[in-house]
Amino acid sequence: MFEPSLNTLTPSPIRWFNRLYALISVIGIFTLFYRHFRNLLYSPSVTIFSQLVADVVLALVWATWQAGQMYPVHRRVFPEKLALVVKEGGFPGLDVVVCTADPFKEPPVRVVNTVLSLMAFDYPTEKLSVYVSDDGGSQLTLFAFMEAAKFARFWLPYCRKYDILDRSPEVYFGNDPFLFPESYEIKEMYETMKAKIEEAVEKRRVSHDQITHRWIKAFSKWTSTFTPQNHPTVIEVLLERNEDKDITEHPLPNLILFHIRVSAAMTDSPIFLTQDCDMYSNNPKTPLYTLCHFLDPKVDPNLAFVQFPQSFHDINKVDTYGGQHLLEIRTNIWGMDGVGGTMFMGTGGFFKRQAFLGTPSSVGPSDISEAKTHRVEKKSIKSDDILALAHHVAGCRYEENTKWGLEMGFRYGTLIEDLYTGFILQSQGWTSVFCDPERAAFLGSSPMSLSDILLQSKRWFVGFLEMVFSKHNPITYGFKHMDPILALIYAHYDLRPLLAISIVIYSFLPQLALLNSCSIFPKVSDPWFGLYAFLFLGSYAKNLVEYTMAGGGLVKWWNNQRMWLVLGVSSYPFAVIDWVLKSVGLSTIEFNVTSKVLDDEITKRYDAGLFEFGVESPLFLTISIAAIVNLFAFLTGVVVVFKNGGFEELFGQLFVAGFGVVNSWPIYEAMVLRSDKGKMPVMITVKAIGVALGLCLTQKGTIFQHKPTMVEPSLTTRTPLPIRWFNRVYALVIAIGIFALFYRHFRNLLYSPSVTIFSLLVADVVLALVWAMWQASQVNPVHRRVFPEKLPLVVKEGGFPGLDVVVCTADPFKERRLRWLTVCCL
Numbered sequence: 001m002f003e004p005s006l007n008t009l010t011p012s013p014i015r016w017f018n019r020l021y022a023l024i025s026v027i028g029i030f031t032l033f034y035r036h037f038r039n040l041l042y043s044p045s046v047t048i049f050s051q052l053v054a055d056v057v058l059a060l061v062w063a064t065w066q067a068g069q070m071y072p073v074h075r076r077v078f079p080e081k082l083a084l085v086v087k088e089g090g091f092p093g094l095d096v097v098v099c100t101a102d103p104f105k106e107p108p109v110r111v112v113n114t115v116l117s118l119m120a121f122d123y124p125t126e127k128l129s130v131y132v133s134d135d136g137g138s139q140l141t142l143f144a145f146m147e148a149a150k151f152a153r154f155w156l157p158y159c160r161k162y163d164i165l166d167r168s169p170e171v172y173f174g175n176d177p178f179l180f181p182e183s184y185e186i187k188e189m190y191e192t193m194k195a196k197i198e199e200a201v202e203k204r205r206v207s208h209d210q211i212t213h214r215w216i217k218a219f220s221k222w223t224s225t226f227t228p229q230n231h232p233t234v235i236e237v238l239l240e241r242n243e244d245k246d247i248t249e250h251p252l253p254n255l256i257l258f259h260i261r262v263s264a265a266m267t268d269s270p271i272f273l274t275q276d277c278d279m280y281s282n283n284p285k286t287p288l289y290t291l292c293h294f295l296d297p298k299v300d301p302n303l304a305f306v307q308f309p310q311s312f313h314d315i316n317k318v319d320t321y322g323g324q325h326l327l328e329i330r331t332n333i334w335g336m337d338g339v340g341g342t343m344f345m346g347t348g349g350f351f352k353r354q355a356f357l358g359t360p361s362s363v364g365p366s367d368i369s370e371a372k373t374h375r376v377e378k379k380s381i382k383s384d385d386i387l388a389l390a391h392h393v394a395g396c397r398y399e400e401n402t403k404w405g406l407e408m409g410f411r412y413g414t415l416i417e418d419l420y421t422g423f424i425l426q427s428q429g430w431t432s433v434f435c436d437p438e439r440a441a442f443l444g445s446s447p448m449s450l451s452d453i454l455l456q457s458k459r460w461f462v463g464f465l466e467m468v469f470s471k472h473n474p475i476t477y478g479f480k481h482m483d484p485i486l487a488l489i490y491a492h493y494d495l496r497p498l499l500a501i502s503i504v505i506y507s508f509l510p511q512l513a514l515l516n517s518c519s520i521f522p523k524v525s526d527p528w529f530g531l532y533a534f535l536f537l538g539s540y541a542k543n544l545v546e547y548t549m550a551g552g553g554l555v556k557w558w559n560n561q562r563m564w565l566v567l568g569v570s571s572y573p574f575a576v577i578d579w580v581l582k583s584v585g586l587s588t589i590e591f592n593v594t595s596k597v598l599d600d601e602i603t604k605r606y607d608a609g610l611f612e613f614g615v616e617s618p619l620f621l622t623i624s625i626a627a628i629v630n631l632f633a634f635l636t637g638v639v640v641v642f643k644n645g646g647f648e649e650l651f652g653q654l655f656v657a658g659f660g661v662v663n664s665w666p667i668y669e670a671m672v673l674r675s676d677k678g679k680m681p682v683m684i685t686v687k688a689i690g691v692a693l694g695l696c697l698t699q700k701g702t703i704f705q706h707k708p709t710m711v712e713p714s715l716t717t718r719t720p721l722p723i724r725w726f727n728r729v730y731a732l733v734i735a736i737g738i739f740a741l742f743y744r745h746f747r748n749l750l751y752s753p754s755v756t757i758f759s760l761l762v763a764d765v766v767l768a769l770v771w772a773m774w775q776a777s778q779v780n781p782v783h784r785r786v787f788p789e790k791l792p793l794v795v796k797e798g799g800f801p802g803l804d805v806v807v808c809t810a811d812p813f814k815e816r817r818l819r820w821l822t823v824c825c826l
């Protein structure tokens with residue numbers, strides 16, 4: 001029987017290019033390690049050891065990133081075919097949970113907009129319930145939703161009637177679309193509601209005259225002992241679909257305030273969506289795209305969630321802080337999808353409820369219509385027993401001695417509950433898919449100040465470190481429980497904070513060495529320099545290709561790589577320090593909610609592409625120190641090279657310092673050229689200059705051996721022969737062939753051991769060894785020339801060293817001749 005396919009999955013052809021690039025780079029990386037080890041062996045030094053450590057960490061993070069490039073896929077969905085599979089009345093129930101935590105960092109008007117846009121999904125309202133979970137326990141939130149429930153009666157039918165696309169009223173009216181007869185009236189209602197909510201937030205309380213009789217009892221819970229941490233359970237049904245109708249007598253979706261488990265007790269829909277409070281719906285058809293996965297006749301019964309990307313409406317044209325996370329959200333995620341599971345991003349994830357109750361084998365049937373827990377759908381959500389059950393499960397003692405947070409529901413105990421929860425689900429055998437419709441499903445806000453973005457990243461990175469050092473480490477645990485490639489991709493995120501080691505080393509070591517005229521990279525004419533150039537340019541070029549394919553341009557890419565460096569000397573090392581302090585019990589780390597409050601001046605500066613400093617954050621101090629050291633080293637290096645020469649030897653360091661300087665431009669600008677409120681605080685600049693100069697002046701002659709770079713007349717030249725490239729390529733190709741042959745021998749030995757195979761292996765190993773030794777002499781053939789005419793520049797004739805000439809005659813007694821030669825040498 002023909003079964004309509006609601007989605008398709010196609011492997012991306014770019015995977016072949018990715019794999020080839022990875023193979024060539026791996027060879028390059030191992031060659032570089034060989035050089036480091038050889039140097040360490042023959043002339044061990046702190047500098048070489050630091051370079052080795054930096055490069056090993058870089059290589060680890062790079063390699064785990066490549067895992068996400070091995071199996072990229074693309075998906076398409078066909079919502080127009082849904083009707084062939086299920087009638088609208090047969091759609092599964094959908095619970096939407098929106099979380100908010102602080103009405104002063106997350107303005108209730110914005111949360112209301114998010115919720116209204118979700119209530120207005122193109123989905124049967126009798127199947128839809130929206131929950132608002134307020135961790136801040138604020139009466140301002142309740143008041144805002146009381147008002148929102150009234151406005152919804154007008155807004156939802158208006159969206160339906162005119163098939164409006166922007167279903168967040170703020171966005172819709174912000175675009176000035178007065179096309180329909182009711183538009184003015186609806187806008188006025190919205191503005192009135194907005195003003196009321198904002199007035200209450202400004203006064204920080206809800207006055208009695210703003211509360212209608214029906215809500216007095218609800219607000220009476222906010223007594224003098226009520227605090228955000230300690231308060232009675234508050235569950236309020238603001239709209240109930242069986243009772244509340246919009247102005248066209250169409251049922252409204254349920255709208256309920258408070259806790260996530262409450263949704264299982266009240267509506268128990270098979271699918272639920274979790275949403276950040278700022279992530280409004282930008283595409284009303286999003287739930288239909290989700291159904292294209294959950295209701296596909298060939299659906300994987302273990303499918304746990306469908307993830308939509310996090311997209312942002314307020315990123316400036318050049319994405320100054322790399323806030324779009326294009327590489328993570330639009331590139332790597334497809335690589336995860338190709339091996340069985342995209343990560344959960346904390347928002348925009350539609351879950352099958354059953355996935356939170358246990359492993360696929362323990363929870364039984366996985367048909368979406370069966371994916372319920374309490375089976376309470378038929379009763380009114382205002383009935384006493386449902387409300388009693390909801391209060392019971394919402395109570396904070398409910399979880400004690402249960403599996404909630406450990407083996408069920410969202411997994412606690414980390415600052416990255418989203419990534420962690422997705423990882424655990426996938427290690428239990430659940431799968432997930434990524435869905436990226438052309439019109440973004442959801443749009444949220446991204447921080448506009450540097451300190452907000454650095455603090456947010458630091459929180460994530462502490463969370464990643466918690467995961468690395470837990471029993472759920474992606475390598476030790478992941479390798480056993482999921483596709484190893486997927487485990488490696490998770491490992492990439494968890495290892496990222498360790499990049500602090502590499503970026504800090506490369507932000508200071510070559511620069512300080514430059515100040516000592518001490519060369520730590522090969523000189524330009526040295527073949528090893530080519531290897532450095534290949535690895536650096538290759539990875540940057542590949543990164544640019546990935547970024548462009550993800551939808552970014554050159555300027556955005558540049559800003560993104562700059563943020564990578566900025567994070568490397570701020571959020572990454574601070575996350576490591578925070579994690580260490582927390583691990584030894586010297587501090588606790590809390591979830592600091594990211595501020596979503598818009599400040600006009602900050603927005604203006606952000607839109608102009610300026611970095612927003614403004615506050616005295618220790619995170620800015622380290623960035624500034626690195627920027628000043630790079631500038632000082634670069635300028636000193638240029639002067640030294642002009643005075644004494646040595647450009648070839650010092651080029652590598654001049655390049656690294658120069659690269660640091662170019663990337664640090666916004667920091668110098670904020671220190672010296674800007675006078676607005678977002679400039680670098682003077683105290684940070686002063687402290688940074690003090691520390692940087694102290695560092696540059698006090699390290700002289702410590703770990704760096706001073707090597708004068710004065711030009712000396714060269715009496716000989718040594719030119720590598722071009723044939724070496726041919727020799728090397730030949731050796732490389734044959735070496736790959738030899739390894740393939742060995743692989744065959746070993747496999748044969750393993751599966752059908754015999755004397756013949758063993759003898760062949762021994763013979764080939766010996767041949768290969770002798771061959772490899774001979775190739776060693778072909779790798780770097782050189783040609784030498786001497787310039788006797790330049791000798792007077794170095795030494796006068798009178799200063800020539802003495803020269804003894806020994807003439808040998810044939811001697812029947814060889815030993816005697818040797819004895820004579822030895823005597824001469826003495």
Ligand SMILES: O=c1ccn([C@@H]2O[C@H](COP(=O)(O)OP(=O)(O)O[C@H]3O[C@H](CO)[C@@H](O)[C@H](O)[C@H]3O)[C@@H](O)[C@H]2O)c(=O)[nH]1
Nearest residue numbers: 099100101135276277345346347416417418456591593594
């Ligand atoms: O104690 C808390 C803290 C936060 N939130 C809500 O969680 C959401 C995310 O918080 P936010 O401060 O915006 O964190 P971000 O770092 O911007 O969010 C990203 O990172 C979080 C942690 O990994 C994920 O939870 C989010 O979904 C993801 O968008 C917001 O709706 C908050 O209201 C709560 O409900 N309770």
